[in-house]
Amino acid sequence: MKFSLDNKAVDQIATPCLVIAVADGGALSPSAKAIDDASGGKLTALLDSKDIETGIGKCTLLHQPGGISAERVLVTGLGKQDKLDLPRFDRACLAAGKFLRDHSTTACHVCLHDHEFAAAGAADRLRQAALALHRANYLYTVTKPRKDNRPAPVREASFQAETDMQPVIEQAEGFALGYQTSKLLGDLPPNICTPAYLAQDAASYRELYENVELEVLEEDDMAELGMDALLGVSRGSSNAAKLIVLKYNGAAKDQRPVVLVGKGITFDSGGLSLKSGENMMQMKYDMCGAAGVLGAFVACAKIQLKINVVCLVAAVENMPDGDAYRPGDVLTSMSGKSIEVLNTDAEGRLVLCDAITYAERFNPAFVIDVATLTGACVIALGHHASGLMSNDDELADALLQAGDAIVDRAWRLPLWEEYQAQLDTNFADMKNVGGMPAGVLTAGCFLSRFAEDLRWAQIDIAGSAWKWGSNEGATGRPVGLLTQFLVDQAG
Numbered sequence: 001m002k003f004s005l006d007n008k009a010v011d012q013i014a015t016p017c018l019v020i021a022v023a024d025g026g027a028l029s030p031s032a033k034a035i036d037d038a039s040g041g042k043l044t045a046l047l048d049s050k051d052i053e054t055g056i057g058k059c060t061l062l063h064q065p066g067g068i069s070a071e072r073v074l075v076t077g078l079g080k081q082d083k084l085d086l087p088r089f090d091r092a093c094l095a096a097g098k099f100l101r102d103h104s105t106t107a108c109h110v111c112l113h114d115h116e117f118a119a120a121g122a123a124d125r126l127r128q129a130a131l132a133l134h135r136a137n138y139l140y141t142v143t144k145p146r147k148d149n150r151p152a153p154v155r156e157a158s159f160q161a162e163t164d165m166q167p168v169i170e171q172a173e174g175f176a177l178g179y180q181t182s183k184l185l186g187d188l189p190p191n192i193c194t195p196a197y198l199a200q201d202a203a204s205y206r207e208l209y210e211n212v213e214l215e216v217l218e219e220d221d222m223a224e225l226g227m228d229a230l231l232g233v234s235r236g237s238s239n240a241a242k243l244i245v246l247k248y249n250g251a252a253k254d255q256r257p258v259v260l261v262g263k264g265i266t267f268d269s270g271g272l273s274l275k276s277g278e279n280m281m282q283m284k285y286d287m288c289g290a291a292g293v294l295g296a297f298v299a300c301a302k303i304q305l306k307i308n309v310v311c312l313v314a315a316v317e318n319m320p321d322g323d324a325y326r327p328g329d330v331l332t333s334m335s336g337k338s339i340e341v342l343n344t345d346a347e348g349r350l351v352l353c354d355a356i357t358y359a360e361r362f363n364p365a366f367v368i369d370v371a372t373l374t375g376a377c378v379i380a381l382g383h384h385a386s387g388l389m390s391n392d393d394e395l396a397d398a399l400l401q402a403g404d405a406i407v408d409r410a411w412r413l414p415l416w417e418e419y420q421a422q423l424d425t426n427f428a429d430m431k432n433v434g435g436m437p438a439g440v441l442t443a444g445c446f447l448s449r450f451a452e453d454l455r456w457a458q459i460d461i462a463g464s465a466w467k468w469g470s471n472e473g474a475t476g477r478p479v480g481l482l483t484q485f486l487v488d489q490a491g
Contacts, residue, residue, distance in 0.1 A: 001134050003169050006109060006158040011038035011068040015109040018070035019096055022047065023078040024054045031111035031160055038067035053077055056088055057095030074099060076112060084117040086128060090407040093129045097136025104152040111160040123168045126161055130172035133157055135179055140187045140473060171303055178299030178483055179476035185291040186466060186474025190267035190284045195242040195315035198264055198290060202244045209301040211250060217243035227354040229333040230314055233347045236271055236324025237317035244313035246297055250306050256365040257308035258489060260482065261355045263348045263371035264290030264315035271344030272320050273327060288465035288474060289371035290315060296482035307490040310362050314351040330428045334358065335450055340428035348373050349432060349443055353450040366395055367456045370478060376439030378463035386410040386478055387460035389444035395457050399485055408480030410459060413441060420445050
């Protein structure tokens with residue numbers, strides 16, 4: 001989707017569809033008032049007669065209202081004015097975007113952001129409106145090309161704003177590209193999106209941006225480094241594992257980088273601890289941690305942030321065959337710590353622990369790993385919030401604030417010492433599962449043992465990375481949270 005700004009009088013803008021917002025009982029925004037005045041009070045009359053619904057996300061399409069240059073006006077409800085905040089505004093903007101997509105509106109002019117509310121400034125509202133519109137218009141077409149009867153997404157969106165908002169809209173384009181990248185990678189079927197495919201995709205970033213470097217470690221390279229935990233997971237697959245190392249050099253060489261680590265299990269059968277058929281159907285999404293960090297990396301490169309970022313993707317397929325690792329096996333990680341495998345379906349932490357150890361060589365300012373780590377996180381937080389664990393309060397607070405600012409929210413969970421005991425075993429330094437109680441926390445405790453000398457955080461996106469049902473597909477999260485964090489760190 002192409003973004004642009006237009007500061008002409010709203011009633012004089014020629015567009016297939018003008019998008020405005022109204023709230024319950026609230027005063028009309030500048031754009032809404034301009035439309036009302038130009039149409040001879042038509043908007044007010046329709047609001048008074050309840051022919052326009054103002055509930056949050058309710059959309060009403062007005063055809064040729066008269067007095068204005070736009071062909072149609074889409075009126076989007078914001079709900080109660082006194083309850084309006086950025087998450088509710090985001091919901092309304094998403095609803096408007098989906099309405100436009102479903103009605104095959106390929107171009108529009110958006111004024112949603114000029115509806116003021118206390119919780120967000122003009123720049124935040126503009127960015128959120130643009131990003132929500134883009135997210136809502138995503139359509140997967142790689143293996144299902146669009147037919148004539150399928151929706152057509154918005155291709156061009158102009159926004160009512162002065163030219164001084166150009167940096168805001170350019171930043172929104174970066175966020176949008178990040179989400180697009182992450183969602184597409186997440187949605188690709190596992191026979192396409194293999195570890196090798198992820199490496200090829202990463203190579204395209206190097207071609208697009210001059211300040212991006214790429215290295216791909218093959219299985220022989222990882223064996224020399226002692227990454228037996230990661231390679232143990234890969235043993236049952238015919239698709240060789242890859243450790244993808246991307247570097248974005250946006251600041252001075254001596255500036256310590258932020259290292260993003262993504263779990264890239266391109267398909268997770270559970271290994272010999274085989275998942276049930278129902279739980280296996282959507283395991284192409286087990287690489288959404290990798291998709292998330294790659295999306296944030298691309299967004300960073302697009303915006304050209306003044307920061308150094310390293311992106312590590314542990315790309316592995318977890319399959320059962322005669323060489324697959326077994327429950328009861330003991331693996332030695334790159335750190336030298338031994339791990340008793342009790343469940344081969346708790347594989348994400350095994351690939352991540354070696355990647356976290358590898359991250360140490362970059363002398364990182366922070367290490368943030370992202371993974372569809374535990375079903376327990378879904379039980380704890382559902383599908384709205386990602387789970388956050390960290391050994392550093394300052395880092396945790398910064399990540400939470402970034403998520404709040406871009407409506408990609410997380411909730412911090414404890415890493416208390418008491419939970420560590422659940423990982424004790426007589427046969428290794430630790431076991432890879434701590435039992436059913438506090439499963440999300442013991443997974444975090446496991447990873448924390450490999451990050452003792454790092455400022456580290458873990459984001460569990462098992463509940464937030466994709467949607468089920470008729471709207472099934474990757475969400476792109478936590479691209480927004482990660483990118484906003486990088487924006488904040490870059491200053």
